[in-house]
């Protein structure tokens with residue numbers, strides 16, 4: 001039995017064993033989903049700017065942690081993008097990213113407001129924990145599904161980072177000198193963030209990453225269609241244990257009883273959404 005390496009925080013592009021790349025082990029649906037993920041990750045600086053507005057006046061340590069988090073997310077984008085460029089030389093991270101940015105900017109990234117769209121810093125951190133739960137389970141699923149050694153390594157490194165991000169935002173949430181939100185409020189913020197995965201971010205990143213510019217005219221963007229294709233490509237990697245871990249993390253972020261009704265409802269809901277969207 002081989003023991004999986006432990007990947008610590010602070011790795012760089014030079015730490016990845018690129019020379020082990022094996023083009024015979026590339027799986028097309030994993031390649032398609034990885035290309036899309038690269039664009040979303042690479043878009044982190046916008047999110048950093050937004051979070052810094054939400055946390056204006058917070059302790060310097062919190063701001064520094066947000067900046068470090070953003071650097072790690074952008075590096076995820078670079079690493080996934082480089083792998084995708086090796087796997088498919090017609091893919092170009094910078095080009096695809098430029099198209100994605102041109103067509104996708106969530107409203108709350110445009111506004112100069114100093115409040116969180118979730119209503120409070122605690123609420124913002126619960127939403128972040130939901131996202132990090134999602135990415136942590138997603139990259140674990142990619143790691144376990146991939147037979148290509150470099151993708152396995154990158155996904156394992158990223159999954160470990162995402163889990164640390166989850167813990168970081170969980171701790172920031174708990175440290176806020178704001179009153180604790182009620183269970184129903186926490187639950188509805190988490191549910192709201194899960195629902196937002198229906199917006200253009202995933203569908204449009206999948207489109208820009210997988211439909212080359214010269215094919216745009218014959219294959220125009222259609223949110224519903226590309227949302228389905230994006231889910232299908234990512235769901236191909238998921239196994240039951242990845243979903244179970246995802247539910248556990250979301251339930252913990254909400255602060256609900258892991259064996260209570262909130263937990264079973266989230267479990268059923270996520271499983272149904274993920275499998276229905278990819279059907």
Ligand SMILES: [Fe+2]
Nearest residue numbers: 041073076135
């Ligand atoms: Fe990431």
Ligand SMILES: [Fe+2]
Nearest residue numbers: 132135162165
């Ligand atoms: Fe993350």
